[in-house]
Amino acid sequence: MSSTDTLELLSRFLDGDVDEPERVRAESLLQEDAEARRLYEGLARVRGRLADLPEVTAPAHLGALVQQRLAVEADEVTVWGRLDRQLRRWLLDPSFLPAFAVLLALAAMIYALSFGIARFERDSGPVILSAPEAVTAPEGRAPARSRALASREFVRRGELWVEAGLVPAAPDLPVLSGAELEEWLTGHRELAALEPLGVVIVEVEGAAIGLDFTAGEGD
Amino acid sequence: MAAVTAMSGAADVDLATRHTYGDPEAFEEVYERFGALIYGIARRMSGDATLAEDLSQEILIRVFRHLGSFRGKSSLKTWIYRIAINSCRSRLGRRARRGRSWVDIEDDTFDAMPAPTEATDARLIRREASEVLEAALSRLPVAFREAVVLRDIHDLPYEEIAKILGVRIGTVRSRIARGRDRLRLAVAANDPEVPR
Structure with a gap:
């Protein structure tokens, strides 16, 4: 019999939780084995001491504390419930329709305003250039000039007029990197301010793009 | 019934x-x-x-x-x-x-507890013994502690403890036995009446 088995048998014997053969085994063990007797006595004493531990008394205010916490929770539930019922009443009452219309109009105005602000904020940000779709200019012709080229919208739409093949036709044009142009455009938003740039070649994402900032007749 | x-x-x-x-x-x-x-x-x-x-x-x-x-x-x-x-x-x-x-019951926590002196009267010894036992109980692994508390303090039968804990009755028996044994060892360090 292992020590674990002995321990469990004696612990159960202590509680009277044994069948007849187990009882006989436990009793003979206790008669013959001093170690088992010591173990049993120790277990019995621990059990007795646990049973004799002074009774603990719940604090007198425990019930009140619980009631208080429950009342707070109930109040929260009631507030939301009341609000919910009120909203339902309003929604189902036709006399509230004009008020709803006004509210709806207000909401639309707020949305429009916030949309405008968001757009303004977006437009105020740095210009991001991307390689435009290439437009093939007729052979031998210089690129057309366009006032609109200076506007950021125009750049955004990718309606730039130069393709790589035209660059060699104007070898003396200044070349800017995309980052340099972006920096320039960020600081000069008006067409007049961009005019000194004249016509430049910009390298954006590996593509050469011509930009004409001189004032002229638009397309 | x-x-x-x-x-x-x-x-x-x-x-x-x-x-x-x-x-x-x-x-x-x-x-x-x-x-x-x-x-x-x-x-x-x-x-x-x-x-x-x-x-x-x-x-x-x-x-x-x-x-x-x-x-x-x-x-x-x-x-x-x-x-x-x-x-x-x-x-x-x-x-x-x-x-x-939860500190294991056999660690140094209990050895560090002062043994009662001869000058203390019986009531004080009993109180100290209770404190030692409570301290030992609070340091038992939770699984043993809940089984021992339900059996030895709340005097519940094994079957009911098994239902409460959601485990088999064999597990309850084993946890109670091992929990009591750990308490025995812990208490014996401070109490000569409890054999090791």
Whole structure:
């Protein structure tokens, strides 16, 4: 019999939780084995001491504390419930329709305003250039000039007029990197301010793009 | 006996039904019947009066919230014990994970406790012995502690403990035996009356 088995048998014997053969085994063990007797006595004493531990008394205010916490929770539930019922009443009452219309109009105005602000904020940000779709200019012709080229919208739409093949036709044009142009455009938003740039070649994402900032007749 | 159990079971379900229909006296009755029991479990499981008070509130609020779902499959007492034990397990587990782990009973904690001097009278010795035992109990692994508390302090039968803990009766027997043995070793270090 292992020590674990002995321990469990004696612990159960202590509680009277044994069948007849187990009882006989436990009793003979206790008669013959001093170690088992010591173990049993120790277990019995621990059990007795646990049973004799002074009774603990719940604090007198425990019930009140619980009631208080429950009342707070109930109040929260009631507030939301009341609000919910009120909203339902309003929604189902036709006399509230004009008020709803006004509210709806207000909401639309707020949305429009916030949309405008968001757009303004977006437009105020740095210009991001991307390689435009290439437009093939007729052979031998210089690129057309366009006032609109200076506007950021125009750049955004990718309606730039130069393709790589035209660059060699104007070898003396200044070349800017995309980052340099972006920096320039960020600081000069008006067409007049961009005019000194004249016509430049910009390298954006590996593509050469011509930009004409001189004032002229638009397309 | 079976008739008495069936009657008290019906009364428990009736109590739960009254609570569901908003009778405030139903929960008051639950508190009257089980408030002390709940605090006792929380106190013995936590080993700390402040924590026990907080735990008891938590258990009572859970009882309040779920009383409506009591269907009488077990007695209301067993059902409340289960909620109490689960709440203690959950809270004590959280504390243990936060670093206040349960020290193994055989570590140096008990050796460090002062042995009673000869000058102390019998009452003082008894009190010290109780304190040593309570300290040892609060350091038992939670699984052993809940089994020992339910058996030796709350005097519940093995079958009911198995139902409360949701384990087989063999597991309950083993946990009780091992828990008692650890307590024996811990207490014996300070108490010559308890054989090692």
